[in-house]
Amino acid sequence: MLTRRNMLRATTAAGVLAAVPAGVVVGSRSGTARAAESPFTTPLKVPTPIRPVRLADHDFYRLTTREADVTVLPGTTTRIRSFNGTMSPLIVARRGRPVVIEQINRLNVPFSMHLHGGHTPGSSDGHPKYQVNPGDQRIFRYPNAQDAATLWIHDHTHHEHAENVYRGLAATYLVTDEFEESLPLPKGQYDVPLQLRDAEFEENGALVWDMHDFEGRHTVLVNGRPRPYFEVAARKYRLRLINTSNERLFLLQLGEGEGEEFTHIATDGGLLPAPVTTRLLQLWPGERHEIVVDFARYGVGRKLVLNNTYPYEGEAPGVMRFDVVREAADPSSVPSKLRPVPDFGTSQVEREFTMSFNPKTGEHLINNKPFDVDRVDIRPKLGVTETWKITNADTQYGIPHSMHPHLNAFKILDRNGKPPAAGEAGLKDTISVLAGESARIQLRFTDYEGLYMYHCHLLGHLQMGMMGQMDITR
Numbered sequence: 302m303l304t305r306r307n308m309l310r311a312t313t314a315a316g317v318l319a320a321v322p323a324g325v326v327v328g329s330r331s332g333t334a335r336a337a338e339s340p341f342t343t344p345l346k347v348p349t350p351i352r353p354v355r356l357a358d359h360d361f362y363r364l365t366t367r368e369a370d371v372t373v374l375p376g377t378t379t380r381i382r383s384f385n386g387t388m389s390p391l392i393v394a395r396r397g398r399p400v401v402i403e404q405i406n407r408l409n410v411p412f413s414m415h416l417h418g419g420h421t422p423g424s425s426d427g428h429p430k431y432q433v434n435p436g437d438q439r440i441f442r443y444p445n446a447q448d449a450a451t452l453w454i455h456d457h458t459h460h461e462h463a464e465n466v467y468r469g470l471a472a473t474y475l476v477t478d479e480f481e482e483s484l485p486l487p488k489g490q491y492d493v494p495l496q497l498r499d500a501e502f503e504e505n506g507a508l509v510w511d512m513h514d515f516e517g518r519h520t521v522l523v524n525g526r527p528r529p530y531f532e533v534a535a536r537k538y539r540l541r542l543i544n545t546s547n548e549r550l551f552l553l554q555l556g557e558g559e560g561e562e563f564t565h566i567a568t569d570g571g572l573l574p575a576p577v578t579t580r581l582l583q584l585w586p587g588e589r590h591e592i593v594v595d596f597a598r599y600g601v602g603r604k605l606v607l608n609n610t611y612p613y614e615g616e617a618p619g620v621m622r623f624d625v626v627r628e629a630a631d632p633s634s635v636p637s638k639l640r641p642v643p644d645f646g647t648s649q650v651e652r653e654f655t656m657s658f659n660p661k662t663g664e665h666l667i668n669n670k671p672f673d674v675d676r677v678d679i680r681p682k683l684g685v686t687e688t689w690k691i692t693n694a695d696t697q698y699g700i701p702h703s704m705h706p707h708l709n710a711f712k713i714l715d716r717n718g719k720p721p722a723a724g725e726a727g728l729k730d731t732i733s734v735l736a737g738e739s740a741r742i743q744l745r746f747t748d749y750e751g752l753y754m755y756h757c758h759l760l761g762h763l764q765m766g767m768m769g770q771m772d773i774t775r
């Protein structure tokens with residue numbers, strides 16, 4: 302159900318964003334600092350990769366989902382739903398080397414693990430029919446036969462995922478490959494994943510959960526830390542931004558005024574064809590953008606805030622602060638060409654998906670239907686290229702939506718008939734579509750048959766029905 306508050310919010314978001322083509326700077330909206338918490342007092346946590354429990358012809362991990370008590374806000378304890386007891390853990394995989402995960406569910410709710418952006422067999426994709434009940438376990442196989450990219454693991458349990466993700470079940474999963482390693486991009490300690498999300502807390506540190514009322518989530522977390530600071534060297538860093546929020550859009554800008562320039566190098570499916578210099582990024586739920594920031598421009602002593610220029614009413618815009626504290630050698634650079642986008646050929650099938658909201662039932666619909674696990678909506682064929690036209694028909698309430706087909710990354714052909722901005726010219730797996738707008742994407746079905754889902758990645762919408770099911774066959 303849409304509350305009055307978030308309905309108004311959605312209307313405003315669409316109105317503002319419709320006027321802002323990707324890559325164009327908007328002035329910072331005013332935000333009031335929250336007295337309850339001082340920003341930039343907690344250090345950023347940079348995750349170290351989880352160690353496999355066993356190495357064979359694959360890397361074998363054990364991921365236990367369980368409740369854990371962690372410190373998020375200083376001086377308090379927060380009960381979260383976690384992988385192995387931590388927030389925002391990291392797995393690093395290598396192209397061509399499979400990862401096998403034994404997932405043990407010690408929660409008192411079902412769990413269904415989905416590797417977002419993964420080209421994986423249907424039995425390992427988190428489909429509701431394979432969800433793992435409390436006390437059970439399941440083996441997931443990720444072949445990693447795909448290009449280097451920033452992926453993430455999250456829950457996909459039907460009717461539970463929004464709360465499970467909100468309570469902490471989000472892990473970063475990097476696929477690396479030789480091609481990317483051959484490029485002179487920043488590496489090692491200068492390559493940092495940043496999971497961005499919001500949350501609302503009680504005074505005692507407990508998480509506040511209300512799927513339909515998300516505008517009170519005024520605490521922005523980066524890798525599980527509230528509006529942290531990060532001490533950096535005066536050199537280039539690669540920052541992998543992942544939006545693991547349920548509903549929140551981040552409109553990111555670095556520094557004050559019109560913002561500092563940075564270089565956009567990658568998105569959901571990995572490297573862009575060419576780097577893009579910009580001052581503003583739209584990061585929608587589920588999306589990833591990677592940027593290179595050169596802190597040598599500012600010198601030791603400078604402090605730069607990464608701002609969300611579209612905060613909720615009464616919320617501070619600061620997401621995190623970079624404090625330049627030392628000099629360092631910098632052999633890295635951003636090449637003028639990165640990775641070409643593959644050619645999917647000519648589309649043989651065209652489909653249309655219309656996203657809408659039913660105010661009578663509170664359901665979010667695709668082609669006028671809420672998700673039904675017993676219904677197959679489309680039947681794509683292996684080896685066939687399709688064009689999907691996605692239309693957001695929610696003009697009455699101005700609700701933004703997105704589309705995330707599982708299994709295959711796609712290319713954006715156009716938005717409202719116009720070619721995508723340079724920052725959307727790479728392979729994507731999640732596309733936002735504002736109210737009254739449409740976009741066309743092209744995707745090719747490869748390698749795996751079976752049941753997969755496609756859905757809006759605003760998790761409240763997904764939970765309220767905005768999902769379809771495809772059965773891919775030969």
Ligand SMILES: [Cu+2]
Binds near residue numbers: 702762
């Ligand atoms: Cu939606």
